[in-house]
Amino acid sequence: xxxxxxxxxxxxxxxxxxxxxxxxxxxxxxxxxxxxxxxxxxxxxxxxxxxxxxxxxxxxxxxxxxxxxxxxxxxxxxxxxxxxxxxxxxxxxxxxxxxxxxxxxxxxxxxxxxxxxxxxxxxxxxxxxxxxxxxxxxxxxxxxxxxxxxxxxxxxxxxxxxxxxxxxxxxxxx
Amino acid sequence: xxxxxxxxxxxxxxxxxxxxxxxxxxxxxxxxxxxxxxxxxxxxxxxxxxxxxxxxxxxxxxxxxxxxxxxxxxxxxxxxxxxxxxxxxxxxxxxxxxxxxxxxxxxxxxxxxxxxxxxxxxxxxxxxxxxxxxxxxxxxxxxxxxxxxxxxx
Amino acid sequence: xxxxxxxxxxxxxxxxxxxxxxxxxxxxxxxxxxxxxxxxxxxxxxxxxxxxxxxxxxxxxxxxxxxxxxxxxxxxxxxxxxxxxxxxxxxxxxxxxxxxxxxxxxxxxxxxxxxxxxxxxxxxxxxxxxxxxxxxxxxxxxxxxxxxxxxxxxxxxxxxxxxxxxxxxxxxxxxxxxxxxxxxxxxxxxxxxxxxxxxxxxxxxxxxxxxxxxxxxxxxxxxxxxxxxxxxxxxxxxxxxxxxxxxxxxxxxxxxxxxxxxxxxxxxxxxxxxxxxxxxxxxxxxxxxxxxxxxxxxxxx
Numbered sequence: 001x002x003x004x005x006x007x008x009x010x011x012x013x014x015x016x017x018x019x020x021x022x023x024x025x026x027x028x029x030x031x032x033x034x035x036x037x038x039x040x041x042x043x044x045x046x047x048x049x050x051x052x053x054x055x056x057x058x059x060x061x062x063x064x065x066x067x068x069x070x071x072x073x074x075x076x077x078x079x080x081x082x083x084x085x086x087x088x089x090x091x092x093x094x095x096x097x098x099x100x101x102x103x104x105x106x107x108x109x110x111x112x113x114x115x116x117x118x119x120x121x122x123x124x125x126x127x128x129x130x131x132x133x134x135x136x137x138x139x140x141x142x143x144x145x146x147x148x149x150x151x152x153x154x155x156x157x158x159x160x161x162x163x164x165x166x167x168x169x170x171x172x173x174x
Numbered sequence: 175x176x177x178x179x180x181x182x183x184x185x186x187x188x189x190x191x192x193x194x195x196x197x198x199x200x201x202x203x204x205x206x207x208x209x210x211x212x213x214x215x216x217x218x219x220x221x222x223x224x225x226x227x228x229x230x231x232x233x234x235x236x237x238x239x240x241x242x243x244x245x246x247x248x249x250x251x252x253x254x255x256x257x258x259x260x261x262x263x264x265x266x267x268x269x270x271x272x273x274x275x276x277x278x279x280x281x282x283x284x285x286x287x288x289x290x291x292x293x294x295x296x297x298x299x300x301x302x303x304x305x306x307x308x309x310x311x312x313x314x315x316x317x318x319x320x321x322x323x324x325x326x327x
Numbered sequence: 328x329x330x331x332x333x334x335x336x337x338x339x340x341x342x343x344x345x346x347x348x349x350x351x352x353x354x355x356x357x358x359x360x361x362x363x364x365x366x367x368x369x370x371x372x373x374x375x376x377x378x379x380x381x382x383x384x385x386x387x388x389x390x391x392x393x394x395x396x397x398x399x400x401x402x403x404x405x406x407x408x409x410x411x412x413x414x415x416x417x418x419x420x421x422x423x424x425x426x427x428x429x430x431x432x433x434x435x436x437x438x439x440x441x442x443x444x445x446x447x448x449x450x451x452x453x454x455x456x457x458x459x460x461x462x463x464x465x466x467x468x469x470x471x472x473x474x475x476x477x478x479x480x481x482x483x484x485x486x487x488x489x490x491x492x493x494x495x496x497x498x499x500x501x502x503x504x505x506x507x508x509x510x511x512x513x514x515x516x517x518x519x520x521x522x523x524x525x526x527x528x529x530x531x532x533x534x535x536x537x538x539x540x541x542x543x544x545x546x547x548x549x550x551x552x553x554x555x556x557x558x559x560x561x562x563x564x565x566x567x568x569x570x571x572x573x574x575x576x577x578x579x580x581x582x583x584x585x586x587x588x589x590x591x592x593x594x595x596x597x598x599x600x601x602x603x604x605x606x607x608x609x610x611x612x613x614x615x616x617x618x619x620x621x622x623x624x625x626x627x628x
Contacts, residue, residue: 016368017367020219020220053270053271096299099293188378218370219368227537256389
């Protein structure tokens with residue numbers, strides 16, 4: 001008969017229900033909508049590499065542009081892209097992703113401009129400095145200077161350093 | 175019958191009976207649907223009732239990546255529902271296949287099999303989002319009925 | 328008022344279609360709302376059963392292949408018509424129809440029609456769930472009708488008449504209390520509510536006999552259920568209610584006791600779980616038989 005006592009207690013106390021418009025706030029660490037700050041992205045493709053359902057892809061690489069595509073209808077909200085993003089361009093907002101009526105609404109496309117090489121101006125993917133910071137591996141100043149160079153310019157700079165160490169300062173005047 | 179039309183139009187929005195179909199889901203979304211029906215989120219306050227028979231339902235809630243065997247069943251369930259009807263795809267799996275996309279035994283996306291009206295993103299979505307998806311789908315029932323009548327005439 | 332007109336008013340206005348449907352929707356809402364409150368939920372809004380009915384009216388009706396359309400539309404219509412006749416016969420305050428000799432017997436027969444239509448609907452709809460449910464309903468009706476019929480027969484025996492008016496105007500006695508007890512035993516099973524929701528066991532055998540029904544026929548079945556609720560709560564009230572001279576007080580008491588019995592029914596439904604058909608039959612053929620015999624013997628003496 002204690003079930004009837006429970007029923008009596010329940011009908012006396014306030015309802016636990018939330019109205020659909022009275023949103024229950026998710027916890028702070030809730031991994032909700034994934035947002036990207038396109039200005040911070042360098043196009044390193046780390047997020048696409050760690051994404052298990054391949055919700056993030058890099059498409060249409062033309063010249064110095066690449067399209068960063070994120071499909072909220074494919075994402076598992078595991079948060080690995082956010083954790084591994086070297087430039088902290090990705091973050092997850094503790095709010096659920098809005099409802100969509102078509103698949104196109106779930107797609108986010110950002111056009112990312114590659115950074116230019118400091119020397120020759122070719123598009124480059126720079127070393128993820130922030131990632132190295134998280135592993136507390138300070139770069140030698142010589143290498144840190146060349147972070148913003150393209151591969152060819154980096155090679156040339158390195159070979160010049162080698163030459164300089166063998167032949168002294170004046171060698172390149174020859 | 176003409177006199178009843180506005181009344182029926184209002185009733186449709188206020189009384190969305192749902193039928194939940196699991197098309198090979200991991201059960202995560204189904205648990206959240208159960209939570210949406212629970213006292214805390216109480217789907218019944220919006221008039222939504224879970225029905226055992228697709229013939230009574232207005233809204234079909236689909237979870238899961240639509241496996242090969244489930245695909246035929248989902249198509250069958252959708253055809254059994256009397257018009258007007260709407261479909262809510264809950265979670266990432268029916269929208270695209272999610273982590274299962276590209277598998278040879280998965281027929282996702284659901285949109286290729288039956289017309290989907292509302293996608294509720296999340297893996298799994300929060301119960302209130304599912305409830306809002308159902309309400310949004312119920313709001314579309316009248317438009318769908320009008321479309322059907324235009325098609326017939 | 329001529330006889331035809333008074334029957335028309337009784338069938339269509341009060342206590343028939345209009346009044347009965349409004350009261351039925353109120354009771355259905357009360358049941359759902361109370362159940363929700365006892366589970367600490369908000370529950371459906373006030374107009375919910377009304378919206379449900381009109382939504383179902385506006386839906387497309389799909390007749391399953393191999394089912395006679397006449398049967399598909401006819402059975403819900405027949406059960407609704409029978410329930411309207413029951414309400415028209417009930418001597419509720421304000422009913423323009425006069426009681427006639429033997430109307431209790433007509434009432435008992437008519438009350439059985441919705442159950443019969445349900446069984447036929449279940450068997451004819453070619454659905455496995457419908458057939459299981461119809462079989463259960465058939466079996467269960469052998470159980471719940473024992474105390475139900477015994478209660479009404481005991482009352483008729485006590486008064487010495489099969490006229491409903493005589494039954495209602497009879498002074499309250501011990502037989503009334505015993506008959507009311509037997510009557511109450513039968514009510515949950517008649518309305519297919521917990522713990523005797525065996526025939527329509529929702530989620531277990533889908534929607535029972537109504538599994539294949541949709542659209543307008545389903546709406547008629549739902550309305551019939553609401554009217555059945557009104558009729559049974561009303562019958563219980565009329566049989567045990569003290570006869571009052573003033574019409575308004577009578578109406579108030581009628582509504583009060585009907586509502587109270589609906590509340591008791593929903594508390595019982597919320598607090599119990601579904602039992603098996605064997606357990607239900609054992610219950611009715613043990614305690615139902617005891618209650619029936621006591622009421623009959625008390626009426627005989």
